[in-house]
Amino acid sequence: MSGIEHSGRQAGEGRVKNAILIAGPTASGKSALALDLAARGGGVIVNTDSMQGYSVLDVLTARPTAAETARVPHFLYGHVHPSTAYSTGAWLRDVTKLIENGSLSGRPVVFVGGTGLYFRALAEGISDMPDIPPAVRERWRYELKEQGAERLHRLLMHEDSAMAMQLRPTDGQRIVRALEVLDASGRSILEWQAARGRPLIDRDSARFLVIEPDREQLVRRIEARFDQMLDKGALDEVRQLTALGLDPDLPAMKAIGVRELQAAMAGQSGFPEAIERAKIATRQYAKRQSTWFRHQLGAEWRRLRPGDEAAVHD
Incomplete structure (x- = not known):
């Protein structure tokens, strides 16, 4: 057996069936395993790593080589300019586009990478956040530099106290995120987060693998x-x-x-x-x-130690 079955879009639901998810820390060998599995089944690979999505940094982010991409189709690698602040939501929308345009239909699909939040969004769904106009985003980044995180936290406490109470006054990045969502949409980020989306994979038919290499x-x-x-x-x-x-x-x-x-x-x-x-x-x-994979990934994830990779082909 190839250890991987055909997957594609489930009629009416837009979910990938029989997907394989391979997570692991950097340099753990997960990309090689994904390439082997996809090549055996005539499948495709979808990047599930935030840094490998950026262009320019081909070598420094260890993106697949030209020989590897010629062997197996790879998606969502190097497609984002470094000037963009790419997010989990943006990645999920890009995966949705691949499903909707048929790029993943009728072929084995392997999701591989080291970004835990991408895997969580893929398997559990994520709330659909509003688009933030560049002017709004730039405004709040400027305010963070000018005023500092603690002053913006006090502002957030006045405008959205429920969210502010969940954040440390020094957590500038998340404070700015809450303010820009509120500014752009008129709604608290908590409201958006409560409206969770749907998974893009069929969990019952998926295989979950996480590599835990020797330190x-x-x-x-x-x-x-x-x-x-x-x-x-x-x-x-x-x-x-x-x-x-x-x-x-x-x-x-x-x-x-x-x-x-x-x-x-x-x-x-x-x-x-x-x-x-x-x-x-x-x-x-x-x-x-x-540490994140050990504590955040559930019991459905099969833990692979060095030498175990061959067993996934059984």
Whole structure:
């Protein structure tokens, strides 16, 4: 058996049947497993990782190579400009478009990545948030820089006390999100969140896999992979990204390795120091991912240890 069956749109419901979801920390080997499963079944792969959706950073986000995308169709990789603050809701809408235009119909579909909120939205649904006009978004980002998080938290307390009481006064990003939703729609973000959407996959027929690698093995993989990224042109990508002159608070600018290599190129640190800092940041990120998957993914997720990957083909 291929370990993967045909999937597509369930009539009248727009849900992907027999999907395979593969989660795991960075450098855990999840993309290789997804490629193997999709290739065996003549399927497709859908990116479920927030950073791999951005363009420019091909190497630094470990996106699939040209040879891999030629072997199996890949969707939602590198389709978002770094100037965009891509969100879980935007990703879910992009997946919905793939379902509606037939890109996933009649073929095995493998969702793979390291962004836990994407998997949760895919399997459980997510509330449909309003579109935020650029002017509104820019206004509240400016206010955050000018006034600071605590003053905006007091404003939110006056305008939407129920939401404000759920947020720390120092949590600028979430405070701004609540204010911009209120500004753009006239409704509390809590109202929008209460109206949960529907899952895009059929949970009963889906397979849920999460890779839990050995910690020491993962550290070795992370360090070796970052060295390979440098050999493949990571520095050139950071130069291209820097040349765009983007807001440093944008998600793409926070990709691991960007700030560290920018500092080295600006003479603020040596390259060996920058490389070591990037490797440390990657290890810390992988640990946070593993912790999230361990505590947030339910019993339906099959936990794979090193060497277990072959068993999913049975």
